[in-house]
Amino acid sequence: MEIINDIILSLKKGDAGRIMKDIETALELGIEPEKILKYGLLTAINIVGDKYKKNEIFVPEVLLATRAMNAGMKVLEPYLLADKSKHTGRVLIGTIKGDLHDIGKNLVKVTLEREGFEVKDLGKDVSVEEFIRASMDFKPHVIGISTLLTSTMVGLKDVIVALDRAGIRRKVLVMVGGVPITERFAMGIGADIYAYDAGEAASVLKKKLDRAG
Ligand code: B12
Structure with missing residues (x-):
């Protein structure tokens, strides 16, 4: 799904503002919050982790990705929380x-x-x-x-x-x-x-x- 790819891209780039908008769009499209988390945010942070391990990216990039992850989680969290x-x-x-x-x-x-x-x-x-x-x-x-x-x-x-x-x-x-x-x-x-x-x-x-x- 295109919007999920956008989320992955935004996280990889460490673009916190963009990722918040992407997640709002995905929610508006009716994608389940659990799927946005699993296929979007978690897939992306794992890609970042792999690249970090292989020395393809370094701590500053990981920090930006982390900031984007946290920004995304802030938008998603209320939808993940149940009664x-x-x-x-x-x-x-x-x-x-x-x-x-x-x-x-x-x-x-x-x-x-x-x-x-x-x-x-x-x-x-x-x-x-x-x-x-x-x-x-x-x-x-x-x-x-x-x-x-x-x-x-x-x-x-x-x-x-x-x-x-x-x-x-x-x-x-x-x-x-x-x-x-x-x-x-x-x-x-x-x-x-x-x-x-x-x-x-x-x-x-x-x-x-x-x-x-
Ligand atoms: C993001 C990240 C950072 C960010 C952290 C930002 C933050 N706010 O968390 C920053 C850039 C700050 C960072 C710094 C460092 N990092 Co770092 N980092 C990572 C990275 C890429 C991703 C971790 C992550 O968030 N994964 C996503 C989450 C969702 O997964 P998770 O943490 O594994 O959690 C899941 C499970 O493990 C489990 N779980 C986790 N906690 C708990 C607790 C309980 C109770 C339970 C039941 C389950 C559970 O459930 C979680 C969800 O499903 C990993 C690589 C990796 N593949 O793990 C390296 C990694 C952990 N870092 C590493 C290193 C070396 C460092 C630094 C020492 C680098 C440096 N030279 O400065 C510093 C250490 C700073 C410090 N004192 O802590 C190494 C650790 C190696 C080792 N064996 O010790 C790793 C493995 C990278 C590598 N392969 O070299 N890092």
Whole structure:
């Protein structure tokens, strides 16, 4: 579909203004918001990621693409959100200290909100202490921790150890995810849940919390 290609092009160029208009057009044409996200925004950011990996583009271009991604998400988000009155559970989420990647974490947040979870987002570069403090205040059923860098993976374990020390480890489920994270790593550090992407996170959490009653 032409408008989806336009969205991909605008994101690749990092044109935030253009992409907002493209998304409005796609919505007016009656394309489902989920399809705009999957075939437009996510396809495009993956292309950007591949080019970055191959050194065909560099951080400034990725930053512009990120800005466009966020601008696009702002337009799309209200259409992705469903009835929030369902309240399936409380989730605290954040990207670990030292890591500034938040696009994926934001997508997990929006997806969980769509499924009726109440989500408190601590943002990116979140310290172990911030995770603990917020867990005490917000009393989440689940803590979701994101990282995209291998160098910050160890921080996920630090949060789990600190939860244990604070005496609240058994009151929450810890869910981890992000590009370098595997099921094996997640289980190795004592997490409860690993999810590959936002959709899987939502479906696994729904099952787990149903079972927990
Ligand atoms: C965009 C991007 C950036 C942007 C981030 C902007 C932002 N606001 O997020 C900027 C330009 C700032 C950036 C900076 C850097 N980046 Co960068 N970046 C990327 C890139 C291209 C895309 C990431 C992305 O947003 N993908 C789209 C989203 C939707 O996908 P996602 O993040 O994977 O999230 C999904 C799943 O992983 C999962 N998920 C994610 N979080 C969570 C959490 C939970 C709880 C769960 C269940 C699931 C889950 O669900 C999500 C949705 O389905 C990746 C390449 C890649 N292919 O991943 C590199 C990449 C992550 N960056 C990389 C690097 C090296 C860097 C820098 C160190 C570069 C530099 N030299 O300065 C800095 C680090 C800065 C820092 N301290 O964090 C490397 C990491 C390598 C490694 N093994 O550590 C990558 C893999 C690129 C590469 N191949 O070299 N980057």
